[in-house]
Amino acid sequence: MLTLFLVSVVVFAATQALPGDAARSILGREAANKAAYEALREKLGLDRPITTQYATWLADVSSGDFGESLAQEGRSVTSLIGNRVLNSAFLVLVAALISIPLSILIGAFTAARRDSKFDVSVNLGNIAFAALPEFVTGIVLVVLFATTVVQWLPAVSRIDSDVPLESQLTLFILPAITLSLAVIPYVSRMLRASTIEVLESEYVTMARLKGLSGGVVLWRHSLPNAIGPTIQVIALNLAWLAGGIVTVEYLFGFPGIGAALIDAVANRDVPVIQAICLLLAAVYVILNLTADILTILINPRLRTGLR
């Protein structure tokens, strides 16, 4: 909670309290027009003392009121980004549904066949994909699957808001794969490490000596215990996805909050910037908290420790 509060201070300070007066930078050259400048200052509440400004802003924001958009007169920020939040959340969900099971598979297989050719090549692939910026992967995918090599998938994700999202899944494929490729290296690496640790424990040797097949030992006995320590990494990566959508949505013209943030920064639409930055930071804080709780719930030892 304290973190969230401090986050709100940073967002507020960056957008309204910096020396480069928001009203002036919004108006640009028109700031010379004294009347317009004063009017905008009044509208933004910049003529009041800074602490009062922050207090009213925080009160509004915590009741879900982010004010009115500056770029699109008369529209509330909430109505402007409401739909986009859904789109982005759905995109992250699709990416998570692709990347997490795949990471678990890859992690378990590479752990079971440690130092095999497969393990080494996956490791090198992980290093490469962990390094590549998501817009680089995205463009390569576009060139390969949408424009130059084959034209199987749309290069631009124009979501029709009147049609349910589930029926427009093809539009999600490329952005979701781009995001997944950035996340899989981290999660699968972590899972590999924790699976190896579990495979070396005594109860696994016991299960093997009991005559259980390698597959049963890996999937039934080892994996559930190996996933525990990975939850934190999964949560961190989901939070990362929330940030990664910015470039990916921009690249694919996907109508989510990431693309909205870019538009807002370009138009200096301060209330929208504030809303989206707060939202993304809140997602991070909440995901981290959830991961902490899940780790405790999953590990019986920690659970009894709570009592």
Place this chain on the structure above:
Amino acid sequence: MSTPSVTPDELLTVVTPDERRVPQWVTTAREAWRLGRTKTGVIICVVVVAIAVFGPYAAPYSPTEFVGPPFQMPSATAWLGTDYIGHDVLSRVLCGGRSVIVLSLAATVVGLVLGVTLGLVAGYARRWVDEAIMRLLDVVLAFPALVLALLFVSILGPQLWLIVLMVGISHMPRIARLTRAATLEVVQRDFVRAAEALGVSRSRILRAEVLPNISSPLLVEFGLRLTYSIALIAGLSFLGFGLQPPAADWGLMINENRIGVVVQPWAVVAPVFMIGVLTIATNLMADGYGRALVGIERDTSSA
């Protein structure tokens, strides 16, 4: 090889091995060089940096010169074709690396300096100073790096110093955590206790006793952070909030020529390739060094 004559001085070091005579990071670097991945990373990195540094002298045209109609496919005059307003793509690729590399290096150094300072102070001071610093870092961590940069760029404008600073700040938390953890561990050791007992000042203890002992993990982190810096800096340019036209910059080029990717893919693919190869190379180096550090011996394959 001839047997080297041993001076009394050197003999002394054999008897009382001084850890800092050959710094730990040099030994690790030697170990890392044996790995195929480190070599590949270093070689690619050198090639890309060489292109970025010497490219402008080899460019057939000026990066802002109009050499033909927009979005022409590769030809004898323009080997990689022309871009969205008719610049030579090859010349712009050759000139567009400097900004990416210089800004990323600067941002990483800023992050390292800020992070190490905060981490050392937090780890050594403990109690409320430690608590306050770690809280502050939690706040930075809550923002996705790109969003943090965009937040400040939105009001102050796309200024290069601001971008370098914000990318550096976004690196700060993890470097500081790493430094703090290592400091907490080193501070317990006898030689730090001894230095404290001798009345050596705190800042000197931190610099002379603690810092050399954590240089290796920091170097791994530097490589990782450099990779992310490149991605972030190029990403900001790609989004239109980094370098501004008509500058030649790999990230900016992708943004400018994206609309023509169907007609002239080379104008997009060439800078994408350069950025991609550079980030993979820096990450390979960081990985190789990290492996050498934890003592994972050479892979079964020569990779």
